[in-house]
Amino acid sequence: MAGLGKIARRGFLVGAATVAGGFAIGIYSLRQPYVSPLADDLPPGMAALTPHVLIDRGGITLITPRADMGQGATSIQAALIAEELDVALDAVRTDPGPPAPAYYNARIVAEGLPFAATDEGWMAEAAREAGGWASKLMALQITGGSSTVPDAYDRLRHAGAAARAILVTAAARRLGVAEDTLTTGDGAVIAPDGTRLSYVELAPAAGRLLEPREVRLKDPAEWRLLGRPMRRIDIVAKSTGLQRYGIDQALPGMLFAAVRTNPRRGGGVVAMDASAAEAMKGVVRVVPLPGGAGVLADSTWRAFEAVRAIRFDWGPAPYPATTGALFESIAAALDEDARDSRLKDEGDIEAALADGADVEADYRVPFLAHAPLEPMTALAWFRNGQLEVRAGTQIPGFAAKTARRLSGLSRDGVLLRALPMGGSFGRRLEDDFIDQAVRLAWAAEGRPVKLTWSREEDMTHDFPRPAAIARGRGRVAEGRVAALDLSIAAPSVSESQMGRLGFNALGADTAIVAGAWDQPFAIPAYRVTGYRAAETVPVSSWRSVGASANGFFHESLLDELIHEAGADPLAERLRLCSHAPSARVLEAVGEMSGWGGALGPGRGRGLAFTLSFGVPCAEVVEVTATDRGIRIDRVFVAAEVGRVLDPVNFENQVQGGVVWGLSHAIWSELTYADGRPEQENFDTYPAMRLPACPEIVVRGLETTDTIRGIGEPPVPPAAPALANAIFAATGQRVRELPLAKSVRFA
Amino acid sequence: MKLTVNGTEHDLDVDPEMPLLWVLRDILGLTGTKYGCGIGQCGACTVHLGGRAVQSCQVAAGDVDAPVTTIEGLGTPAAPHPVQAAWIETQVAQCGYCQSGQIMAAAALLAEVPAPSQNQIDDALAGNLCRCGTYPRIRAAVRLAADKLREG
Numbered sequence: 002m003a004g005l006g007k008i009a010r011r012g013f014l015v016g017a018a019t020v021a022g023g024f025a026i027g028i029y030s031l032r033q034p035y036v037s038p039l040a041d042d043l044p045p046g047m048a049a050l051t052p053h054v055l056i057d058r059g060g061i062t063l064i065t066p067r068a069d070m071g072q073g074a075t076s077i078q079a080a081l082i083a084e085e086l087d088v089a090l091d092a093v094r095t096d097p098g099p100p101a102p103a104y105y106n107a108r109i110v111a112e113g114l115p116f117a118a119t120d121e122g123w124m125a126e127a128a129r130e131a132g133g134w135a136s137k138l139m140a141l142q143i144t145g146g147s148s149t150v151p152d153a154y155d156r157l158r159h160a161g162a163a164a165r166a167i168l169v170t171a172a173a174r175r176l177g178v179a180e181d182t183l184t185t186g187d188g189a190v191i192a193p194d195g196t197r198l199s200y201v202e203l204a205p206a207a208g209r210l211l212e213p214r215e216v217r218l219k220d221p222a223e224w225r226l227l228g229r230p231m232r233r234i235d236i237v238a239k240s241t242g243l244q245r246y247g248i249d250q251a252l253p254g255m256l257f258a259a260v261r262t263n264p265r266r267g268g269g270v271v272a273m274d275a276s277a278a279e280a281m282k283g284v285v286r287v288v289p290l291p292g293g294a295g296v297l298a299d300s301t302w303r304a305f306e307a308v309r310a311i312r313f314d315w316g317p318a319p320y321p322a323t324t325g326a327l328f329e330s331i332a333a334a335l336d337e338d339a340r341d342s343r344l345k346d347e348g349d350i351e352a353a354l355a356d357g358a359d360v361e362a363d364y365r366v367p368f369l370a371h372a373p374l375e376p377m378t379a380l381a382w383f384r385n386g387q388l389e390v391r392a393g394t395q396i397p398g399f400a401a402k403t404a405r406r407l408s409g410l411s412r413d414g415v416l417l418r419a420l421p422m423g424g425s426f427g428r429r430l431e432d433d434f435i436d437q438a439v440r441l442a443w444a445a446e447g448r449p450v451k452l453t454w455s456r457e458e459d460m461t462h463d464f465p466r467p468a469a470i471a472r473g474r475g476r477v478a479e480g481r482v483a484a485l486d487l488s489i490a491a492p493s494v495s496e497s498q499m500g501r502l503g504f505n506a507l508g509a510d511t512a513i514v515a516g517a518w519d520q521p522f523a524i525p526a527y528r529v530t531g532y533r534a535a536e537t538v539p540v541s542s543w544r545s546v547g548a549s550a551n552g553f554f555h556e557s558l559l560d561e562l563i564h565e566a567g568a569d570p571l572a573e574r575l576r577l578c579s580h581a582p583s584a585r586v587l588e589a590v591g592e593m594s595g596w597g598g599a600l601g602p603g604r605g606r607g608l609a610f611t612l613s614f615g616v617p618c619a620e621v622v623e624v625t626a627t628d629r630g631i632r633i634d635r636v637f638v639a640a641e642v643g644r645v646l647d648p649v650n651f652e653n654q655v656q657g658g659v660v661w662g663l664s665h666a667i668w669s670e671l672t673y674a675d676g677r678p679e680q681e682n683f684d685t686y687p688a689m690r691l692p693a694c695p696e697i698v699v700r701g702l703e704t705t706d707t708i709r710g711i712g713e714p715p716v717p718p719a720a721p722a723l724a725n726a727i728f729a730a731t732g733q734r735v736r737e738l739p740l741a742k743s744v745r746f747a
Numbered sequence: 748m749k750l751t752v753n754g755t756e757h758d759l760d761v762d763p764e765m766p767l768l769w770v771l772r773d774i775l776g777l778t779g780t781k782y783g784c785g786i787g788q789c790g791a792c793t794v795h796l797g798g799r800a801v802q803s804c805q806v807a808a809g810d811v812d813a814p815v816t817t818i819e820g821l822g823t824p825a826a827p828h829p830v831q832a833a834w835i836e837t838q839v840a841q842c843g844y845c846q847s848g849q850i851m852a853a854a855a856l857l858a859e860v861p862a863p864s865q866n867q868i869d870d871a872l873a874g875n876l877c878r879c880g881t882y883p884r885i886r887a888a889v890r891l892a893a894d895k896l897r898e899g
Binding site: 070071072073232233235236237238239240241242243244245246248249251257282283300301302303305372373374375376421422423424425426453455456649650653654656657658659660661664682683684688689690691692694696697 | 762765766769772773774776777778779780781782783784785786788789791817818819821822823824827831834835838839840841842843844845846847850866868869870872873874875876877878879880881882883884885886
């Protein structure tokens with residue numbers, strides 16, 4: 002695959018067959034297929050049959066542009082292509098390919114629209130399509146929003162099927178037989194007499210046969226790979242230490258870099274004294290950077306040591322300097338002047354609450370770091386007027402743009418290679434560390450520079466999940482929930498994040514209310530209002546984004562109302578539920594958990610449900626109040642995704658999402674003093690460890706026609722299900738996260 | 748200084764203060780051992796020192812007094828250690844970044860306690876953080892590895 006990066010981007014139109022099958026879009030300008038970035042200058046014997054299938058003498062390479070941060074994106078993309086191409090997963094290579102418009106993500110914008118996933122009306126469908134067009138126009142090659150599978154499901158199967166069709170045509174011509182007499186299997190076209198023509202030997206001829214054509218996809222009943230347990234293609238490398246992440250890149254002559262910048266983001270540098278660092282052994286250079294400096298050295302450790310020895314006089318934070326002041330800024334937004342959205346307003350809530358509320362409660366959640374275990378890292382190398390960047394990133398297109406902007410190089414002058422990530426959880430939707438690596442490489446022209454952030458740099462320079470505050474009120478009547486009014490105030494992730502990417506986020510920010518306004522319940526009087534707090538600390542998307550906070554708010558309030566009504570948490574949710582797939586999920590988790598059965602003294606069950614990213618997900622948490630504190634015994638999860646493509650990875654993702662949700666709900670928060678995060682490492686930012694991990698039982702439902710991604714939806718219900726379980730076991734209602742501030746855990 | 752890693756003796760000119768982690772990664776190019784925190788909190792850098800699981804970010808190169816085994820020396824794709832084979836069969840990894848450390852900790856446990864209880868497994872791996880939340884599969888893989896090792 003060495004050739005891939007060198008391939009120029011001139012107008013070699015391939016993928017027309019993919020377009021005929023996959024993208025019949027009714028607007029002329031959008032009907033034009035993107036030029037395949039696998040373009041010309043292909044060496045003899047190599048053919049790029051679609052933007053996702055490349056065949057050369059060395060074999061078959063599948064281009065899987067969506068980034069793998071651990072969620073299995075590479076494997077599932079490869080499986081979608083391989084299923085239709087009729088090749089074995091262990092007989093292909095994968096490559097993320099270069100950043101290119103052909104690899105845009107049509108689903109990412111759709112998730113930000115003000116239509117609930119349950120709304121299949123004309124307006125919602127039209128807006129979703131427009132979202133797809135918009136992201137094509139903006140060439141958003143983004144991994145996020147649990148969108149990889151929904152986006153890839155049809156497109157990549159079509160890419161595989163189109164490539165297969167071309168290979169069959171090539172074989173038919175060579176053999177002088179009709180196409181419909183040929184079959185395919187294990188990377189070869191098979192003639193009626195058993196003659197096998199391998200794809201590799203057919204590729205040169207196939208490369209000349211790129212006329213558009215319709216292709217037929219397999220019926221799921223014919224699938225060999227999809228829907229069955231698959232071995233992830235990275236599982237052996239990741240079990241033997243051979244998977245190479247960004248932090249593992251190594252090139253001859255490479256310099257190792259570390260950085261330190263003002264932990265008060267945007268505070269700048271007043272003065273700096275690097276003389277001690279410059280005199281340290283192994284230090285090659287100190288390079289000033291915006292907000293701080295970097296050190297180039299002969300090992301990561303020496304770079305870490307030297308950058309710590311630089312004396313900085315930092316400027317003050319351009320936002321309130323303490324946790325208290327930051328929360329005051331959010332609380333101040335709970336005011337009509339700051340109203341951002343009221344997407345749910347059913348019945349007459351004012352009348353319902355005119356005589357007061359039966360439940361009134363305030364909730365709050367903290368700022369949270371992403372803290373993937375692989376810290377931010379990027380390699381950059383300027384040589385001969387070219388810039389190469391290698392980094393784990395969820396936004397390769399934007400990162401390449403950043404590199405071009407900083408270097409002044411043209412599109413062809415910048416090569417960006419996206420690498421597997423040691424976790425991300427949304428953190429690598431930012432390219433601040435790539436920006437730094439490019440600047441450092443510029444200063445070291447000719448030599449590759451690998452930048453590695455220390456954990457301390459990483460923890461104190463996150464773009465965190467914003468803190469949020471909610472005010473809930475409600476009424477009950479005749480043993481039922483009669484009114485629910487939820488007001489949520491938070492800084493806008495969209496405004497902050499899109500601003501850094503160069504876009505204006507116009508209109509309401511649905512992230513402020515996602516996971517609350519769009520829930521499938523028919524409560525007689527039901528209102529959800531979002532209030533936009535001022536941007537203070539720059540914030541970003543964190544696994545499940547707005548729903549990570551709002552699931553806790555909505556499901557805590559609903560649970561309090563159900564308790565006040567004297568109703569059963571499952572039965573009342575089912576009675577209120579207005580969406581059949583969501584009701585099936587609730588019924589499933591009830592059955593799995595033995596809901597209603599006796600648990601014994603000191604034990605309790607909590608239920609929560611959140612529909613996010615189009616996935617209804619219900620969780621039951623079982624706890625015991627031991628004399629050492631709360632112990633989580635078991636968690637039951639049911640989620641509806643339309644189709645489970647890989648049952649093993651599905652279960653792993655759901656379990657991981659539950660651990661992520663519980664871990665942060667119990668222990669984690671970023672607090673601020675003197676304008677900077679007080680947590681610097683995992684000793685003060687605790688997370689769930691093996692001993693605290695409960696048994697997690699997972700069921701995926703496949704009862705709808707719409708396929709969905711599962712990376713994020715298990716996160717939002719975890720925190721409220723746990724809080725509701727603690728209430729059931731102890732009678733203590735906790736309305737603020739992290740829970741460990743109010744409850745002892747075993 | 749002399750350092751034996753995965754059965755090979757190296758004569759190295761490195762600062763004795765440099766943590767073993769960075770000697771392995773930056774000097775010897777053994778990048779399977781990972782940096783996650785640098786303060787002995789995450790376990791991603793776990794290696795075997797004389798057969799014992801240690802966090803290599805907390806051991807100065809100059810203090811290494813026994814042979815070192817890293818994930819690369821434990822087994823290979825062609826000949827995986829039973830713990831690695833169990834990790835593959837159970838499909839533990841998501842991002843995979845912590846798994847070298849998890850595997851090294853599990854292998855050290857099983858070398859000492861062939862049939863560990865769940866509490867022994869939990870305690871032995873409590874120092875190894877997994878942000879992806881693969882813990883249920885880690886438990887299952889350790890039990891499977893114990894079975895494999897007992898069967899020989």
